[in-house]
Amino acid sequence: xxxxxxxxxxxxxxxxxxxxxxxxxxxxxxxxxxxxxxxxxxxxxxxxxxxxxxxxxxxxxxxxxxxxxxxxxxxxxxxxxxxxxxxxxxxxxxxxxxxxxxxxxxxxxxxxxxxxxxxxxxxxxxxxxxxxxxxxxxxxxxxxxxxxxxxxxxxxxxxxxxxxxxxxxxxxxxxxxxxxxxxxxxxxxxxxxxxxxxxxxxxxxxxxxxxxxxxxxxxxxxxxxxxxxxxxxxxxxxxxxxxxxxx
Ligand SMILES: [Zn+2]
Numbered sequence: 009x010x011x012x013x014x015x016x017x018x019x020x021x022x023x024x025x026x027x028x029x030x031x032x033x034x035x036x037x038x039x040x041x042x043x044x045x046x047x048x049x050x051x052x053x054x055x056x057x058x059x060x061x062x063x064x065x066x067x068x069x070x071x072x073x074x075x076x077x078x079x080x081x082x083x084x085x086x087x088x089x090x091x092x093x094x095x096x097x098x099x100x101x102x103x104x105x106x107x108x109x110x111x112x113x114x115x116x117x118x119x120x121x122x123x124x125x126x127x128x129x130x131x132x133x134x135x136x137x138x139x140x141x142x143x144x145x146x147x148x149x150x151x152x153x154x155x156x157x158x159x160x161x162x163x164x165x166x167x168x169x170x171x172x173x174x175x176x177x178x179x180x181x182x183x184x185x186x187x188x189x190x191x192x193x194x195x196x197x198x199x200x201x202x203x204x205x206x207x208x209x210x211x212x213x214x215x216x217x218x219x220x221x222x223x224x225x226x227x228x229x230x231x232x233x234x235x236x237x238x239x240x241x242x243x244x245x246x247x248x249x250x251x252x253x254x255x
Contacts, residue, residue, distance in 0.1 A: 017052075017064065021071040026078070030063055031240040032056050040066040044077035045247025046084065053240050091254065093139035099127050100252060101150070103203035108143075110134050120146035144197075144255060151177055151200035158211055159193075166212075166234055168219055181253070184210045184245070187217035201252045206245040209238055 016027040028042075028050035036055045040063055043051045054063050067074070091097060097108045106127040111134075118131030120142050127146075129139050155175070163172045175193035180186075185195045193214045199207055212234050220227035231238055 017060075017067075019064070019067050019071060019074075021075055024075065026050060026071070026074060028052050028067060028074075029243050030054060030060070031237075031243055032058070033240045034236040036237075042067060042070055042074060043244070043247075044074060044081055045244065046081055046251045047247055047249070048078045048081040048085070049243075049247040050074060050078070051240070051243040051247060085251075091136075091140075093136040093143070099143070100201035101127070101147075102154075102200065102207075110139055118142045140255070147200055148177055148197045151195070151197040154200055154207070155195055155211065158207065159215070162208070162211055162215060162234075166215065168230070169215060173215070173218060185214040187214045187221070189221070191218050198252050198255065202245055202248060205241050206248075209235060209241045209245065212238075 016029050019026040019028065030052050031054070033053045034056055036053060038055070040055075040058065041053045043053070045051065052063060052067055093108070093110070095108055095110045099106045099108055101122070104125070106122070106125060109123075109126045109128045111128065111130045112132065113130040114132060115130055116132045118129070118133070118138065121128045121130075127143075129142055131138060131142060155177075156172075159172050159175060163169045173191055173193055175195060177197045178186075178194040179198070180194070180196050183196060184199050185193060187193050195210070195214070199210055202210075213231060216227055216230045216234070219230055235241065
């Protein structure tokens with residue numbers, strides 16, 4: 009599954025041109041909802057039957073609000089990048105933002121724990137290289153555990169899937185997951201940082217490839233049967249990609 013964007017709409021606001029993606033979401037109640045993602049991208053979720061002019065008018069009406077949030081996202085990104093692996097930095101785990109706390113201890117092996125909303129790293133060596141290695145190991149272990157459970161659940165739920173496929177963790181720069189011709193899934197351990205519905209979407213996408221190897225209409229029919237709102241979930245994940253792939 010490639011990490012990329014789909015077709016965007018454009019809104020003009022003063023000198024600025026704001027690009028946004030429209031997602032029609034099945035079963036969505038009520039009005040248009042505007043989201044500004046961590047990378048500054050804008051997603052607009054709308055009920056299935058909402059016409060484009062109505063959506064554009066709703067976005068136009070809130071243009072100032074949207075700009076304000078884009079500005080905030082830009083500032084936050086400047087603050088977050090690049091990592092130094094010291095206390096106070098922000099990390100992500102299944103939607104939650106966690107503050108890193110690095111503590112020097114007697115422990116030569118080192119450990120990582122979730123404690124009261126903080127990601128605690130304890131080690132006798134608190135150099136950036138060592139803290140980074142411990143954090144990568146922790147994310148891998150969480151990913152291994154969570155993905156294997158979710159793959160089992162989804163396989164049991166989707167009628168055309170017989171058994172949980174073979175899979176492995178693989179750090180990729182531009183992909184969340186892939187499916188080999190032999191039906192072996194590769195999943196990016198950084199995906200465990202994403203909200204649960206985004207993880208579910210990627211797993212489902214790759215599992216659907218076991219049935220349909222290409223992105224053909226049958227593939228999308230299968231995916232949509234299992235997750236009708238997948239476009240909205242994908243847009244959300246795309247908007248967070250840069251942040252989540254920052255190791
Ligand atoms: Zn795919």
